[in-house]
Amino acid sequence: xxxxxxxxxxxxxxxxxxxxxxxxxxxxxxxxxxxxxxxxxxxxxxxxxxxxxxxxxxxxxxxxxxxxxxxxxxxxxxxxxxxxxxxxxxxxxxxxxxxxxxxxxxxxxxxxxxxxxxxxxxxxxxxxxxxxxxxxxxxxxxxxxxxxxxxxxxxxxxxxxxxxxxxxxxxxxxxxxxxxxxxxxxxxxxxxxxxxxxxxxxxxxxxxxxxxxxxxxxxxxxxxxxxxxxxxxxxxxxxxxxxxxxxxxxxxxxxxxxxxxxxxxxxxxxxxxxxxxxxxxxxxxxxxx
Amino acid sequence: xxxxxxxxxxxxxxxxxxxxxxxxxxxxxxxxxxxxxxxxxxxxxxxxxxxxxxxxxxxxxxxxxxxxxxxxxxxxxxxxxxxxxxxxxxxxxxxxxxxxxxxxxxxxxxxxxxxxxxxxxxxxxxxxxxxxxxxxxxxxxxxxxxxxxxxxxxxxxxxxxxxxxxxxxxxxxxxxxxxxxxxxxxxxxxxxxxxxxxxxxxxxxxxxxxxxxxxxxxxxxxxxxxxxxxxxxxxxxxxxxxxxxxx
Numbered sequence: 001x002x003x004x005x006x007x008x009x010x011x012x013x014x015x016x017x018x019x020x021x022x023x024x025x026x027x028x029x030x031x032x033x034x035x036x037x038x039x040x041x042x043x044x045x046x047x048x049x050x051x052x053x054x055x056x057x058x059x060x061x062x063x064x065x066x067x068x069x070x071x072x073x074x075x076x077x078x079x080x081x082x083x084x085x086x087x088x089x090x091x092x093x094x095x096x097x098x099x100x101x102x103x104x105x106x107x108x109x110x111x112x113x114x115x116x117x118x119x120x121x122x123x124x125x126x127x128x129x130x131x132x133x134x135x136x137x138x139x140x141x142x143x144x145x146x147x148x149x150x151x152x153x154x155x156x157x158x159x160x161x162x163x164x165x166x167x168x169x170x171x172x173x174x175x176x177x178x179x180x181x182x183x184x185x186x187x188x189x190x191x192x193x194x195x196x197x198x199x200x201x202x203x204x205x206x207x208x209x210x211x212x213x214x215x216x217x218x219x220x221x222x223x224x225x226x227x228x229x230x231x232x233x234x235x236x237x238x239x240x241x242x243x244x245x246x247x248x249x250x251x252x253x254x255x256x257x258x259x260x261x262x263x264x265x266x267x268x269x270x271x272x273x274x275x276x277x278x279x280x281x282x283x284x285x286x287x288x289x
Numbered sequence: 290x291x292x293x294x295x296x297x298x299x300x301x302x303x304x305x306x307x308x309x310x311x312x313x314x315x316x317x318x319x320x321x322x323x324x325x326x327x328x329x330x331x332x333x334x335x336x337x338x339x340x341x342x343x344x345x346x347x348x349x350x351x352x353x354x355x356x357x358x359x360x361x362x363x364x365x366x367x368x369x370x371x372x373x374x375x376x377x378x379x380x381x382x383x384x385x386x387x388x389x390x391x392x393x394x395x396x397x398x399x400x401x402x403x404x405x406x407x408x409x410x411x412x413x414x415x416x417x418x419x420x421x422x423x424x425x426x427x428x429x430x431x432x433x434x435x436x437x438x439x440x441x442x443x444x445x446x447x448x449x450x451x452x453x454x455x456x457x458x459x460x461x462x463x464x465x466x467x468x469x470x471x472x473x474x475x476x477x478x479x480x481x482x483x484x485x486x487x488x489x490x491x492x493x494x495x496x497x498x499x500x501x502x503x504x505x506x507x508x509x510x511x512x513x514x515x516x517x518x519x520x521x522x523x524x525x526x527x528x529x530x531x532x533x534x535x536x
Contacts, residue, residue, distance in 0.1 A: 184378060187343055187376070188376065188381075190369060191341055191343060191369055192370070192373075192398065192442070192443070192446060193394055193446060194393075194398055198397050202393060202397060203382055203393075207382075207383065207384050210384065
């Protein structure tokens with residue numbers, strides 16, 4: 001409590017209030033202390049157990065070798081640039097494809113029935129197939145057809161797989177957002193003469209997208225990690241580079257280096273998502289209606 | 290003008306097995322104000338939603354300027370832009386500022402230029418004392434201010450007819466007056482309106498005609514001094530004495 005706060009309540013602090021403040025301060029100190037001690041104990045014990053295990057010297061040598069870390073890092077970093085590029089390209093397409101699928105699934109126009117059925121089938125099918133199988137089917141299967149004019153670069157099919165796979169999930173996120181906008185908003189828009197497409201575009205979608213930004217970001221954290229699956233097609237990204245290093249040296253530190261790079265990228269994204277969710281909750285709580 | 294602006298003939302509306310509107314007819318001339326009163330669940334709100342074509346009707350006709358707008362072949366958006374509606378819960382667009390709430394429909398539906406739409410909006414905001422709220426978002430406004438913005442949003446389309454669906458029911462008592470004042474102003478300026486309201490005193494003041502509804506039927510219809518003071522049916526008398534007790 002600052003001087004200014006105290007003076008707002010008039011001259012001096014009443015004895016009752018002083019007692020409450022002292023009690024609250026004590027409580028805060030206590031929880032801080034308990035938190036610090038329990039953290040130290042837990043991590044201390046874990047460290048002790050690991051370091052004293054019989055295999056630790058070998059593990060330390062093959063997973064935590066500073067020499068190998070330094071040696072493998074530049075290669076892996078170059079590879080990680082590729083992960084980011086793949087992630088960014090895939091993300092743009094996912095956002096567009098998923099939105100189209102979500103809108104198709106949300107309309108009730110009878111004219112769009114065949115499209116709606118196709119969109120539903122797509123979402124059901126793709127969400128049921130493991131991404132890794134889809135990756136093999138598209139990444140090895142389509143180029144093997146040797147079709148005229150169809151690109152057979154591994155990276156192209158890898159990105160296509162990610163787009164096809166993630167769009168199904170992201171479409172459902174969008175759709176949840178669209179359905180969370182109360183129908184009275186559509187009624188208000190239609191009553192002003194807006195067509196159903198105009199109501200969707202100018203009234204429903206802007207509100208829906210704003211609401212689903214946190215879950216969308218959550219999916220992108222997952223997408224960023226899944227870009228490592230591309231190693232299986234031979235794309236030279238971070239994990240693939242680490243694999244190559246490991247194959248040559250039998251030292252696993254390179255995997256750790258790759259993991260570290262993913263973490264540096266995904267942790268801030270995850271924190272940012274949490275921040276947005278918290279802010280949204282506060283905004284909703286602050287709205288009277 | 291002798292012909293009716295709005296004419297509803299034998300309107301039926303059912304939700305499943307439930308008959309919400311049974312053979313409702315009414316007629317409204319330009320500059321006329323009609324108040325619709327009755328107990329909750331009597332179909333008053335549904336009547337307005339049907340007139341605005343937000344609900345498809347099951348039988349009957351709704352004529353606007355002699356044209357059957359309830360005809361399934363008729364382009365509903367054409368009719369809606371001529372009929373403004375103000376909802377009980379305001380239904381402002383929360384992601385848009387007050388100004389954008391008002392200019393959205395003129396810009397997208399009437400293809401008015403942005404400047405022109407803003408001039409009209411500014412003019413209306415000035416008139417109803419909301420000029421300083423122009424760039425606020427709806428959640429920063431009081432209920433009364435939100436409802437006044439909703440009225441302006443409907444007026445910006447220059448409707449031939451305004452519908453009010455219990456415009457003050459969701460408001461704190463001290464905010465009711467400012468909204469009724471706006472509706473009263475519109476009445477004196479000759480706006481044609483149908484107002485569903487529980488404010489019987491207000492209905493007596495502004496309405497040229499009162500429609501008393503119960504269980505989806507028109508029970509009584511006539512000038513306010515007759516329907517609201519000396520009703521002929523038992524049902525209406527009971528309702529009025531209940532309202533007098535509570536309020």
